[in-house]
Amino acid sequence: MGVFMNKIYVLINCKTGTVEEVRDAIAKIEGVSEVSSVTGRCDIIARLEGPNLNKLLVTVAREIHKVKGVEKTETLVAPDLDISDESQPVLKVI
Structure with missing residues (x-):
């Protein structure tokens, strides 16, 4: 059994004209594995893993x-989640 890696995706809305500055600052934060400017309902998506x-x-x-x-x-x-362990409460719901 390997190390489990949780992922969090953060959809970020920025003040007008700050997308590049925000993206660059978030990219420097420990735990952030990827950050991208996007189009749509948010300006940036960041992925954190650990x-x-x-x-x-x-x-x-x-x-x-x-x-x-x-x-x-x-x-x-x-x-x-370790889906081989069906005793986990979350898996009972799924």
Whole structure:
């Protein structure tokens, strides 16, 4: 059994004219594995990865939210679950 890697995708809306600055600042944050400017309902998508889901969520709350130019975020969590263990409560729902 390998190390589980949780992923968080953060959809980020920026103040007008700050997308490049915000993208570059977020790319420097520990735990951020990828960040891209996009079109659509948000300006930037950032992906964070790591074995500790709580640490990733704290990074979003304490670091990404504080980047100058960030107006709003939506966080999507993709937990890495051991699907071979059917006793996990989440898997009972799935």
